[in-house]
Amino acid sequence: MLNEKRLIENFIDMVKISSPSLNEREVADYLKKILLDMGLEVEEDNAGKDHNGNTGNIIAVLKSPGKRKILFSSHMDTVTPCKKINPIIENGIIKTDGTSVLGGDDKAGIAAIIEMIRMIQESGDEHPEIIAVFSVAEEIGLLGAQSFDLDKYKPDLVFVIDSGGTPGTAVIETPYAAKGKIEIIGKAAHAGLAPELGINALTVAAHAITKIRMGRIDEKTTSNIGIINGGTAVNIVMPNVSMMYEARSFSGEILDDLLAETFMIFQETAEKFGAEFKHSVKKGYNGYKLEENSEILKCFEKACGNIGIECKKVSSGGGCDANIYSGRGIVSINMGIGMSKVHTTEEFIKIEDIINCTKIIYEIIKGI
Numbered sequence: 534m535l536n537e538k539r540l541i542e543n544f545i546d547m548v549k550i551s552s553p554s555l556n557e558r559e560v561a562d563y564l565k566k567i568l569l570d571m572g573l574e575v576e577e578d579n580a581g582k583d584h585n586g587n588t589g590n591i592i593a594v595l596k597s598p599g600k601r602k603i604l605f606s607s608h609m610d611t612v613t614p615c616k617k618i619n620p621i622i623e624n625g626i627i628k629t630d631g632t633s634v635l636g637g638d639d640k641a642g643i644a645a646i647i648e649m650i651r652m653i654q655e656s657g658d659e660h661p662e663i664i665a666v667f668s669v670a671e672e673i674g675l676l677g678a679q680s681f682d683l684d685k686y687k688p689d690l691v692f693v694i695d696s697g698g699t700p701g702t703a704v705i706e707t708p709y710a711a712k713g714k715i716e717i718i719g720k721a722a723h724a725g726l727a728p729e730l731g732i733n734a735l736t737v738a739a740h741a742i743t744k745i746r747m748g749r750i751d752e753k754t755t756s757n758i759g760i761i762n763g764g765t766a767v768n769i770v771m772p773n774v775s776m777m778y779e780a781r782s783f784s785g786e787i788l789d790d791l792l793a794e795t796f797m798i799f800q801e802t803a804e805k806f807g808a809e810f811k812h813s814v815k816k817g818y819n820g821y822k823l824e825e826n827s828e829i830l831k832c833f834e835k836a837c838g839n840i841g842i843e844c845k846k847v848s849s850g851g852g853c854d855a856n857i858y859s860g861r862g863i864v865s866i867n868m869g870i871g872m873s874k875v876h877t878t879e880e881f882i883k884i885e886d887i888i889n890c891t892k893i894i895y896e897i898i899k900g901i
């Protein structure tokens with residue numbers, strides 16, 4: 534049975550431990566002790582070494598030989614300020630004294646996963662194999678998840694608990710994204726004495742920009758130039774201009790096509806004017822889109838239904854560890870746990886939401 538006191542005490546203990554990205558050592562050691570005491574197989578991988586952090590991902594397995602393998606994941610790191618966190622419980626809400634983030638993003642998820650495993654152990658019921666992954670350095674680019682060895686653990690489904698929205702919220706699609714710098718290199722010349730000897734990079738950029746597709750491209754796709762810099766002096770033909778560009782799409786293919794088209798237009802325009810075009814636009818993490826009748830979504834909906842919670846399917850512009858796992862071909866979902874005003878010192882979470890999310894993942898495991 535769900536032990537509310539145990540669940541919330543564990544959460545409070547964890548948030549009190551400072552764990553900025555790449556410095557998760559202390560909370561990892563706290564977790565290792567708990568997980569070993571629970572009788573799980575516990576391992577720390579090489580993610581810390583890979584990314585110059587002091588901690589690897591913590592992986593705990595509740596074995597169930599021959600059964601399906603279900604992975605649950607939440608991240609250990611938090612954004613700053615998080616040096617000293619004083620959690621305050623007031624009217625069923627956990628918040629801070631206003632000097633730090635709470636770190637419910639994502640320790641609420643960790644607390645829920647641990648409590649769910651304890652419930653499964655105490656029930657004595659049959660269960661699938663449960664792989665708990667507590668990742669590092671999620672907040673600075675999903676680094677821990679990138680280092681995680683999926684092939685070693687071979688999960689069938691991945692449930693990441695790392696989203697706002699009340700429990701019952703399922704992030705069913707997140708975009709593919711690309712961003713970086715676009716540069717036009719023209720040629721400087723005295724603007725008053727010999728402008729014809731120069732190539733104005735801004736003129737080149739302007740011609741290209743009127744041809745590329747920008748803003749809302751279609752219902753799945755957007756792109757933007759958000760920053761532009763260039764020039765050296767008012768009396769010098771602008772020799773270079775740089776622009777920060779981004780594009781997003783819920784379709785990886787459409788994004789690829791849009792990028793190719795955009796670069797081609799810049800390239801052709803630059804050539805026409807005798808200028809040079811360079812860019813450092815890179816695709817980030819993969820997006821994902823779950824099919825309406827996918828097993829993972831059905832599992833999730835059924836679990837919510839079992840405890841009378843409404844399932845809300847949403848799309849999210851952000852990325853989380855689920856993007857990495859699904860990018861490697863494992864069907865993954867990101868779930869809401871009610872974390873609110875995250876990445877601010879006003880961050881808070883309702884106790885009720887941590888409890889309900891725990892109930893949902895317990896029902897998920899019972900239904901598989």
Ligand SMILES: [Zn+2]
Nearest residue numbers: 608638639695
């Ligand atoms: Zn998070």
